[in-house]
Amino acid sequence: MSPTPSLREDAARLLREGRVKLVIGYRAHAGGGQGPAVPEGACRAPLAGGGGRRPAFIEEAHRAGELVFDGACSQNLAAYLKKPEVRARMPLAIVASEAVGRSLVSLAAESQFAQGALLALAFRGERYEGVKEVEELAALAREAAPEPRRDPDIGRRLAELAAWPAQRRAEWWSARFSRCTRCYACRAACPGCYCQRCVTERNVPQWVSTAALGHGNYAWNMIRAFHQAGRCTLCGACASACPQGLPLMLLNTFLAAQAAEQFDVEAGLDPAAKPLIGTWDPEDDNSFFT
């Protein structure tokens, strides 16, 4: 826990000086045990072992000493920015691993917090980098990942799936999705799922059936994946939250790769990025029109 002293000092200073009202970070969990498992395909370090970690919400400078950071801090804290009670405490600071940092940059691009409303206590690996504005966080992310990071195992499994006939692939996914209980833990864990009303909860008209069955399950999981296309930073929070162990990172990685290959879009690196779905350029490839 070598980096933590200056993390604690910075957090205490920001709170003391009134620059932030809240610091979101990690604390050691008294009960011990493991944090959420890191799923295959997530672009962050696997658990380094050790004790459990829980989110910490610190509003008083004297409590900053509770903060810890190490490889076990795998939960994506950016998801808390969805909560109204957290948003009401802006400006705030958030302890940002590389994965959290990219989520924050992605959220900044979608104007989910005002400029200056959020500071990051940024880490690169386990090295503390100091207090960063969003632009600096983006620069850090670009520096840390000059090339898109993709899990090679996921890549191989995607290639296998791609080689199958479409029918077999659809059946394979149907079988996976049939296990979905529609608990929406994936949505709760995902920083990008911040819609005030999710499309699946729309009932007039109801486009997506909410029953945890066949078509509704298929539609829900596919729609969620497509809603993340060009936005997902591959943090893996959804897959590690899924109690049924659905291979959600296959979908996320596939769409991220498509976004990168076809449109040169890599989420979480540019706070001024325009949305992939919904922007167009006269120079876009139009060859698919016949």
Place this chain on the structure above:
Amino acid sequence: MSRLGVFVCHCGENIGRTVDCAAVAAAAARFPGVVHSVDYKYMCSDPGQSMIKKAIADLKLTGVVVAACSPRMHERTFRSAAAQAGLNPYLLEMANVREHCSWVHADRAAATAKAVELVRLMVEKTRRDRALRPVRVPVEPTAMVVGGGIAGIQAALDIAAGGKKVVLVESGPSIGGHMARLSETFPTLDCSQCILTPRMVEAASHPNIRLMTYAEVAAVEGFVGNFEVTVRRKARFVDPDKCTGCGDCWNRCPQKRIPSEFDAGLGARRAIYVPFPQAVPNKPVIDAERCTMLKQGKCGLCAKVCPRGAVDFKDRDRLEKVKVGAVVLATGFELWDHASYGEYGGGRLADVIDGFAFERLASASGPTGGAIKRPSDGAEPKTVVFIQCCGSRDEKKGLPYCSKICCMYTAKHAMLYRHKVHDGEATVFYMDIRATGKGYEEFVRRAIDNDGARYVRGRVSRVYRRQDGRLVVKGADTLAGRPVTVLADMVVLADAVRPRRGSERLAQLFGVGYDQHGFYSEAHPKLRPVETAAAGVFLAGACQAPKDIPDAVAQASAAAAKTLGLFSQPQLEREPVIARVNRNLCSHCRSCVHTCPYGAVKDFEVKDRAGSVLKVVAEVNEGLCQGCGTCVAVCRSHCIDLDGFTDEQIHAQIAALEAA
């Protein structure tokens, strides 16, 4: 509870031949919410419309479905009938059982079944229709005309004559366009400048017209009735208010050998120049690329000799915002670069020239004073070959379309040449002669019969220079079925007409469509040839398609009529098919803001009574929104809906189809 009326039209035989209209009406009578269902031979006829009106009044209908043709055709007709009967017109919908059904199917039973389904869908939609009111937006009664050629001048003059203000934006130093460069004009051979310059002067002196020459459109904001156009006024380096156009500066400028664009490179101009003597305004500009003072800080002679101190080397481009209610695009054309036809030697052989170069040779104000002299040595060419369709009607190497004006101007060129060089021979190679205007065929016949132009039907394969300097034109006479070789002193290529370079950028600024060649797209090729897909933006002249002067002028007047029509009311009524954001549900991801092709979605701050911002959401500007629905499609939480085409309506239609 809905009380709907369904009216099935036979459209004479158009629908009735393939669809059993009576059966459709009978089936529709059983749909939920339908209280009245009939069929009739011509619903759009007066008795047909009266049936609808009477049913609305007598049966207190809450909605109407007319199963007939496309809504583009008659929606307006039926909606105004509904309005006359006291029903909100947006509670009337059309089921297209003609274009979408009878015209595309042969099997009567299947087509009838499909028509029933189409009516079922519209019944479901109409049950969920809400009364809408037209959107009203104020109008700024000033027009902008972009392009100061004959089309732009005509449009500006007509709008000004109608009593409205016009801003005429021209990218060059003078208005006049290509027409100012022509010697004579077909089919009457009147002097081009003689008929054009009075118009130029009138445009410059008209109290309702403001000229902005040497200026370009840099940015466009706003919408029909309320555009805000940012115009880049390029640095002239000469203060037009001080300058009297005396000419001392350009006569003394030491840069004497700059090829004149106006003279197609055959003549020269100075670095400080007016493009031609009748230029409007007759105020020079300095070509910053050629002026040694601006490039190296040496010379400054023009500033020294100017009696008014009008030369200002510190002048810079300026941006000016102009508010206008309508825009006429009249950006014109340019000639296709014949260098791509290497075998004709254009751009390589000095005596192979384009049509504009020939115009300047034949023009009394041209570099030769109207004497036909070939560029290489100034000798009078005794044989001239004119090659038509250079780049036109050539899908392989050129452009697939016909450039329309070349048949006529080539006949004119041959005629002018024979008038000036009595012992000269004029040979024209052509594919077909397309002379379809008033007096055009007679004009071409005159060139052939009276002026002795020799017309050879066939393509030229190659033009090359012999050692003695003469040009060898090798081609085929496809009527005689044999190869032909003609020795020529000069060759004139009738290069294809194409839109001006950069016209696509302008189209994108205004949200106007354009085809694969860059010609601007009209809203409808037959019935709305002057309008564009962007409301309040009209087209005039060759920016839309190759056009001769009469066509360009006619279209310019049409565009002016459209503009004046728009300005005739203080407020505009727009179709209320617009997107709406549910503020309670919007998460402000701004996808819609980025995606809107009309810039109609903006941030909106929701405030409490004390004025502090509670949250920021997206909001649709009713005047800008064109109802395209793109924002609806990108909104992940479906918190945007389109009036008249709500999610609920579309879902109900799909569900009805599934249930059937």
